[in-house]
Amino acid sequence: MGRKVALATCSLNQWVLDFEGNLERILKSIEIAKSKGARYRLGPELEISGFGCMDHFYESDTLLHCFQVLEKLLVSPISQDIICDVGMPVMHRNVCYNCRVIFLNKKILLIRPKMILANTGNYREFRWFSPWNKPRKVEEYFLPRMIQEVTGQETVLFGDAVLSTKDTCVGSEMCAELWAPNSPHIDMGLDGVEIFTNSSGSHHEIRKAHSRVDLVKSATAKAGGIYLLANQKGCDGDRLYYDGCAMIAVNGNIVAQGAQFSMDDVEVLTATLDLEDIRSYRAELPLQSRSEPYCRVKVDFALSAHDDVFVPTYEPIQWRYHTPEEEISLGPACWLWDYLRRSGQAGFLLPLSGGIDSSATACIVYSMCLQVCLAVKNGNSQVLEDVRRVVCDITYTPQEPTELCGRIFTTCYMASENSSQDTCNRAKELAKQIGSYHINLNIDMAVKAMVGIFSMVTGKWPQFRVNGGSSRENLALQNVQARIRMLLAYLFAQLSLWARNKPGGLLVLGSANVDESLRGYMTKYDCSSADINPIGGISKTDLRSFIQYCIENFNLTALRSIMSAPPTAELEPLSEGQIQQTDEADMGMTYSELSVYGRLRKIAKCGPYSMFCKLIHTWRGICSPGQVAAKVKHFFQTYSINRHKMTTLTPAYHAESYSPDDNRFDMRPFLYNTAWPWQFRCIDNQVSKMESENETQFHNALD
Numbered sequence: 001m002g003r004k005v006a007l008a009t010c011s012l013n014q015w016v017l018d019f020e021g022n023l024e025r026i027l028k029s030i031e032i033a034k035s036k037g038a039r040y041r042l043g044p045e046l047e048i049s050g051f052g053c054m055d056h057f058y059e060s061d062t063l064l065h066c067f068q069v070l071e072k073l074l075v076s077p078i079s080q081d082i083i084c085d086v087g088m089p090v091m092h093r094n095v096c097y098n099c100r101v102i103f104l105n106k107k108i109l110l111i112r113p114k115m116i117l118a119n120t121g122n123y124r125e126f127r128w129f130s131p132w133n134k135p136r137k138v139e140e141y142f143l144p145r146m147i148q149e150v151t152g153q154e155t156v157l158f159g160d161a162v163l164s165t166k167d168t169c170v171g172s173e174m175c176a177e178l179w180a181p182n183s184p185h186i187d188m189g190l191d192g193v194e195i196f197t198n199s200s201g202s203h204h205e206i207r208k209a210h211s212r213v214d215l216v217k218s219a220t221a222k223a224g225g226i227y228l229l230a231n232q233k234g235c236d237g238d239r240l241y242y243d244g245c246a247m248i249a250v251n252g253n254i255v256a257q258g259a260q261f262s263m264d265d266v267e268v269l270t271a272t273l274d275l276e277d278i279r280s281y282r283a284e285l286p287l288q289s290r291s292e293p294y295c296r297v298k299v300d301f302a303l304s305a306h307d308d309v310f311v312p313t314y315e316p317i318q319w320r321y322h323t324p325e326e327e328i329s330l331g332p333a334c335w336l337w338d339y340l341r342r343s344g345q346a347g348f349l350l351p352l353s354g355g356i357d358s359s360a361t362a363c364i365v366y367s368m369c370l371q372v373c374l375a376v377k378n379g380n381s382q383v384l385e386d387v388r389r390v391v392c393d394i395t396y397t398p399q400e401p402t403e404l405c406g407r408i409f410t411t412c413y414m415a416s417e418n419s420s421q422d423t424c425n426r427a428k429e430l431a432k433q434i435g436s437y438h439i440n441l442n443i444d445m446a447v448k449a450m451v452g453i454f455s456m457v458t459g460k461w462p463q464f465r466v467n468g469g470s471s472r473e474n475l476a477l478q479n480v481q482a483r484i485r486m487l488l489a490y491l492f493a494q495l496s497l498w499a500r501n502k503p504g505g506l507l508v509l510g511s512a513n514v515d516e517s518l519r520g521y522m523t524k525y526d527c528s529s530a531d532i533n534p535i536g537g538i539s540k541t542d543l544r545s546f547i548q549y550c551i552e553n554f555n556l557t558a559l560r561s562i563m564s565a566p567p568t569a570e571l572e573p574l575s576e577g578q579i580q581q582t583d584e585a586d587m588g589m590t591y592s593e594l595s596v597y598g599r600l601r602k603i604a605k606c607g608p609y610s611m612f613c614k615l616i617h618t619w620r621g622i623c624s625p626g627q628v629a630a631k632v633k634h635f636f637q638t639y640s641i642n643r644h645k646m647t648t649l650t651p652a653y654h655a656e657s658y659s660p661d662d663n664r665f666d667m668r669p670f671l672y673n674t675a676w677p678w679q680f681r682c683i684d685n686q687v688s689k690m691e692s693e694n695e696t697q698f699h700n701a702l703d
Contacts (some may be wrong), residue, residue, distance in 0.1 A: 146454020346504025536652020
């Protein structure tokens, strides 16, 4: 009797509504799984349609095309003699569900709908799907005629059931169900299910991978079993990067680890595991189901071979985690590559100021070019095909990242009379080291023309503060410079390749970090306005660490002077050629304080009063209650005044759990009573009370 099961899980770089491409990648994963001896293949969540279809899930076309792809999968010779577990939306009795469709040899075994939907952060599954609220219940599902003609089945089981093969029992979970306190694997394990599968659409956040790994390990550590996790990988059409990390665990130990960041569109992970290891692990545990048993779908198929005594099994491994700096280097780089190759554009243009933020963006593009070169060197034919299409040269083969940067990456330093020679030199040197095509230009002529039009109409000429102007004049003159840079960035993105007799246009990259976005420290429709922004979800603190990582790992020595320079917008006049304006002075708070405010506002869900109450303890010994109150008030005033800027924020790579992205992650109004009268009064009352108590304690001590 066979006891060693051969299983496969995978990470696929699917793309929303790319049904032809999605089908090809699914078939390729099945083919690889079979070639490695697997008899069960698990794929990511909603892999047929693509995970991020959003309101396209409302369209009947999406459901129709998914079934058309399913038909192709069913009849393909590649999918025979292996249990295939694929994801797609299915409408049952006029209700749409996020489902797994499990089939074998042209027969559908089960359609398993998702029971616990993700509805926090970036997820809005309740908008498009309903949860299956009938645990351990199944109903008849009437198949579309196109599927009936292939399978010979009129109906199949739809609901919460498990598969009973000749040698074991398999149960399904889907993404958020693993993260829930009442995960289905608990009851399934108590009912004798030995193999748990999880198809996920889980996106990347810095420092998140350990949570996913810990959950998978704990799922089988308590009651034994095998756990397979499949995940989407890549940019499937929006701000999220799905970071793979397919894995296989047994009895609380990881035995196979997939890549978190990769240029490979298809990655298949396999393992051969001994069912007797599960049974002996469970033998000494007090396992007894307290619920009604699951409906078992009998499958005349085995996941093990008849004679497998000499087949080796996989041993536990130690999970290798990336550092946050590596995550920044790899995640946004892979996201940029997916966006570039699928957008049909010929490269990127970045306004490079010589500061940390734009330099970090440039380094991410350099890292992307490095990953592309490595993938080509390792024989990735898809990456080679894509890069040749991007550069419009069917003979081109990238060898070095600097050479590839020169073909697809344009950097532009836009000087004004307020720019220092130091930032110009820093931008030029960094561009030289990464190999980008670099442009130096001066915007003063355009700025004077714009202000001249205003003066001609109004008869007034605004002045900077240092020249006697008001705060309003000072800010307006800064904004004119910033907005002209945005216009020039798009002009050069559209025409710079044309001017060099090359085809195509460029995508404009933004470089506003998550902290500046939270504070609103940017000009609306300035260089923060771009096509995409790879660092928009990354904190200033993490970006500084990333810059240091690039110095050490990419040998980009030009970054040393950028690291040591104070962050500045360079929008106000210089004093004897030296910068007088700094970001932290402008904002009235430090970047480290901004990170604290951001985490408390979003993650801890604090309003002004709750934030004050927490910070008087966190900052005890550093600030008095009155100082804490002043800081909290200043943050909420500036945050609320500038919240409207989030409505036009450039689509940014999601990497941080306190992102202020207004699209769907951080949904809040953009017109506030910026005086916060009730909230601030509560803070003031608390400060007065504390000061009164402290004064009383002081007098008592004197007595």
